[in-house]
Amino acid sequence: xxxxxxNKGRLHDPSMELLERAGLHVENGAARKLYAETVDPDVTVxxxxxxxxxxxxxxxxxxxxITGLDQARESGHxxxxxxxxxxxxxxxVLAAPEDGDxxxxxxxxxxxxxxxxxHITRSFFEKRGVDADVVEVTGATELTPHVEMADAIVDITxxxxxxxxxxxxxxxEVLSSSVxxxxxxxxxxxxxxxxxxxAFESVLAADGKRYLMMxxxxxxxxxxxxxxxxxxxxTVMDIAGESDDDATVAVHVVVDEREVFxxxxxxxxxxxxxxxxxxxxxxxx
Numbered sequence: 001x002x003x004x005x006x007n008k009g010r011l012h013d014p015s016m017e018l019l020e021r022a023g024l025h026v027e028n029g030a031a032r033k034l035y036a037e038t039v040d041p042d043v044t045v046x047x048x049x050x051x052x053x054x055x056x057x058x059x060x061x062x063x064x065x066i067t068g069l070d071q072a073r074e075s076g077h078x079x080x081x082x083x084x085x086x087x088x089x090x091x092x093v094l095a096a097p098e099d100g101d102x103x104x105x106x107x108x109x110x111x112x113x114x115x116x117x118x119h120i121t122r123s124f125f126e127k128r129g130v131d132a133d134v135v136e137v138t139g140a141t142e143l144t145p146h147v148e149m150a151d152a153i154v155d156i157t158x159x160x161x162x163x164x165x166x167x168x169x170x171x172x173e174v175l176s177s178s179v180x181x182x183x184x185x186x187x188x189x190x191x192x193x194x195x196x197x198x199a200f201e202s203v204l205a206a207d208g209k210r211y212l213m214m215x216x217x218x219x220x221x222x223x224x225x226x227x228x229x230x231x232x233x234x235t236v237m238d239i240a241g242e243s244d245d246d247a248t249v250a251v252h253v254v255v256d257e258r259e260v261f262x263x264x265x266x267x268x269x270x271x272x273x274x275x276x277x278x279x280x281x282x283x284x285x
Contacts, residue, residue, distance in 0.1 A: 001192045002035075004062035007047035011179055014087045015066045019045065021281060022199035042192055054079060054182065063187050064196065070156065070177040074117045080188040081180050082197050086204060088179035089158070092117060094124075095168040096152040097145050105172055108132045114141055114150035121154040124174050142166040202282035208257050209283060214267060214275040215239070218247045227266035229259050254280065 003024075005015040019026060024038045026045055035046045046062050053067040054075035065079075068088055072079055094113070096102035102111070105128050115121045118136040125132045135150060142162060144150040154174055157163055163170065181200060183193055216224045221236065228234055234253035251272070255263055264275055 001042055001064070001187075001190075001196075002044045002046050002062040003196070004046045004048045004053045004056045004065040004067075006050040006053070006067065009050060011050055011066070011068070011088050014085075014179070018066075018085060018200065018203060021203045022196070023282075024196070024199070043196070051075075057182055057184050060184065063190075064181060064183045064193060066179060066181055068177050069180050070117065070120070070175060072180065072182055073175065074119050076119050078185060079182040080185050082183050082188065082193075083181040083200055083204075085179045085181060085200065086207075088177070090156050090177050091158075091173050092120060092154060092175040092177060093157055093163075093173050094152060094154050094171045095157075095163050096171055098167045098169045100145075100151070102152055102171060105130055107171075108152060111151035112149075113152050113154055114144040115154040116141060116156075117154060120175060124154070142168060198284065199282070202284045205285050206280040206283040209254050209280050210257050210260050211252070211254055211278045211280050212260070212263070212267075212275065213250065213252050213278070214272045215248045216251050216267075216270075216272045218249045220271045221249065221251075223270040224251060224267065224272060227263065227270060228253050229255055229263060254283070 005019070006012045016026065024040060024043055026036045026038055028036060033047060035044055037044055046056065048056055050067045051071050053062070053065040054072045054077045056062040057065040057079055058077040066085065070092055094105065102108065108125065108130050110131060112133045112135055113121060114135045114137045116137060118134050121134050137144060141153045141155045143166070144153060145168065146166070152171070153168070160170065181197065187193055225234060234251045237250045239248055239250055260277055267275060
């Protein structure tokens with residue numbers, strides 16, 4: 001099975017980190033390579049431009065792909081969106097000069113819009129019943145309204161800073177995007193695809209979680225349970241050599257990272273000791 005990942009840019013490093021955390025270590029590094037084997041002999045990684053990944057998956061060169069929702073939608077290919085990976089978040093927006101006469105989507109009627117995403121843009125205006133002339137450009141989209149190439153633009157923004165610097169105001173959001181795991185529909189239910197999906201889900205589930213281990217008096221277990229904000233009940237294990245009611249037991253639990261500080265204080269008040277906090281690499285729910 002082949003997984004296509006971005007070969008460079010801001011999506012490359014997070015994608016590679018995700019593969020590593022999921023247990024799919026890329027062997028012999030990835031620098032300057034077009035493909036690489038992983039520790040799983042059945043999984044190969046292909047390094048491809050983010051914009052080309054939907055085509056690789058659709059044509060069968062790859063079975064799965066990691067790329068932005070914006071790239072997948074722009075390609076127009078029918079892909080199965082398996083999982084939002086939670087990084088590479090951005091918005092595709094309609095914007096126009098701050099001092100112009102375009103203040104709503106309806107004001108675009110009969111005007112020209114420049115964009116690097118013509119497919120998404122045309123679909124957006126068609127759904128809104130607006131007739132606009134969509135012109136594809138390959139860079140410096142923000143410049144086009146100022147040199148009279150277009151009346152407005154549809155472009156990617158993360159913080160809006162570039163738009164403000166170029167005196168452009170957001171009229172409306174066209175698409176909210178993030179990086180996703182995609183698969184070809186005919187292989188989406190295959191066992192190996194589902195294994196990769198489960199591995200990625202376990203990494204995401206572990207984000208922001210911590211594993212707490214402690215000793216606590218068996219007689220105060222009810223109090224310990226009350227102050228633990230964990231995922232379900234804690235795991236309680238007897239400690240070898242202790243069996244009476246006053247014995248100490250080992251308690252393990254998963255909690256949100258933001259609750260660790262307060263939880264430790266509460267646990268100590270109810271008699272817990274030897275509290276150990278560790279990070280979680282993967283959590284299969």
